[in-house]
């Protein structure tokens with residue numbers, strides 16, 4: 574295998590717990606090939622912050638000679654991931670195309686009005702800070718800066734630069750909590766204030782959203798070459814089948830050729846050394862990660878390694894073209 578030049582980069586994902594909390598939480602049902610398919614559309618601003626930060630630092634360093642960067646964000650749901658990457662890129666010019674299978678979420682992304690919750694009771698921000706997971710912590714963007722950690726303050730500053738608070742009258746809601754939290758704290762609800770934020774200027778952000786399927790990348794991307802392709806927390810829609818009871822992995826013999834076809838196309842959309850990023854908890858979402866890794870290796874990707882030379886299986890770099 575060729576040396577990739579990516580061994581110098583290290584990355585440490587959070588692995589604290591799996592409680593899902595805030596962000597956009599939802600499920601859309603679409604009709605495909607005469608069958609209805611359930612799409613889990615939950616997402617959040619700065620979800621899995623360490624992965625995003627790592628990716629942006631990597632791109633800025635490895636592709637420093639490219640003046641205007643290009644990113645593709647698949648499974649972008651209502652757009653939070655696209656805006657998070659855009660915020661993290663700061664003043665560096667970048668064009669981002671977000672796509673998703675759900676036309677409803679693409680409409681939401683184009684509208685760019687978001688709801689955030691501010692915790693008002695049961696320990697407020699301190700409670701959320703301690704017990705909400707890395708994945709769904711965007712509630713803090715609606716909290717006063719003096720209560721935030723340094724990293725949250727930096728994220729809120731980026732957010733406030735790009736979004737304005739358009740809340741007319743905040744409505745209070747009582748939220749049922751995750752069973753695990755309820756058991757630990759012997760509480761049954763939490764009170765939140767809902768706040769609304771709007772993107773300040775869509776035209777100036779160089780981001781666009783289209784309805785599309787990762788299986789049809791040629792239609793979405795054309796011949797463009799990108800430095801980053803994200804498809805986070807969505808692979809299970811491809812590797813598993815779901816019904817009202819649970820998710821079940823498809824037969825590996827069926828899945829490997831399907832993934833090969835997809836990852837070959839992903840390869841074509843990326844420059845050499847470009848990154849393909851998956852979710853930090855992809856392995857918990859029901860699909861068989863061994864097949865995913867085998868297919869990525871077969872299609873010109875290598876996993877990014879830690880300082881101790883261990884591979885992280887959610888950040889991959891393209892090391893060669895495949896035909």
Ligand SMILES: C[S@@+](CC[C@H](N)C(=O)[O-])C[C@H]1O[C@@H](n2cnc3c(N)ncnc32)[C@H](O)[C@@H]1O
Pocket residue numbers: 612613614615616617620647648649650651654672673674675678785786787788804805806807810811852
């Ligand atoms: C759980 S959300 C993940 C959102 C975001 N990437 C994140 O990590 O926060 C999964 C999204 O994948 C989308 N999706 C599922 N299958 C897809 C496919 N084949 N092509 C494009 N998007 C897909 C769903 O519509 C849904 O919005």
